[in-house]
Amino acid sequence: APALWHHRIRMRHLAVAALLLAAAPALAEDEVGVGLPAPAFSLKALNPEVTGAPWFRLDQFVGEEPDDADAKVVLLSFFASWCGPCQKELPFLAQLDGMYRDQGLRVVSISIDNEEPAVEAARRMAAEARVRHPVLSDRFNVLARRYLGDQAPLPSVFLVGKDGNVLLIERGYS
Secondary structure: OHHHHHHHHHHHHHHHHHHHHHHHHHHHHOOOOOOOEOOOOEEEEOOHHHHOOOEEEHHHOOOOOOOOOOOOEEEEEEEOOOOHHHHHHHHHHHHHHHHHHHHOEEEEEEEOOOOHHHHHHHHHHHHHOOOOOOEEEOOOOHHHHHHHOOOOOOOEEEEEEOOOEEEEEEEOOO
16 A cells, blocks of 8 residues: 555656646746737626627737737736726826727726726726726736736736737836
8 A cells, every 4th residue: 555655646746747847838938028929818898888898809909810900009008996006097098099099009908906896996997087998807817917927016018019029018107
């Protein structure tokens, strides 16, 4: 019985090592930086009446065959309802969207709020700012961890070109 127990432990260690080795290249690919491909995503829309669908995908605007062929650059802004600078930024983003949509700018706001009351507050913020661009919910912060890492000041903005590569990163409010 002890030999069988040692064999099982050894097999578990080998399985964990194999998983870590398999994940290592993926971790390097997930790095977000200027000139690198922006991680693709699909998130639930907090304002589906504006987006026209309950879910939004980045490849609707960028990549080889985007749904919106007129999109030239996408501004992704990560925010939270409790963030003071984010509350000031959202109406400004709505204004940018209105001013530059015809020139190919696409604005996308991504809420990192976790709790349902905060998610509702983000939804209200978008409605009060009369936002006409997609406002998405990253409730479990899966996407935020990829773009922002473990810690990043809010709001954080990423410009993504038509080819899907990151053009600019601005972390924090300046």
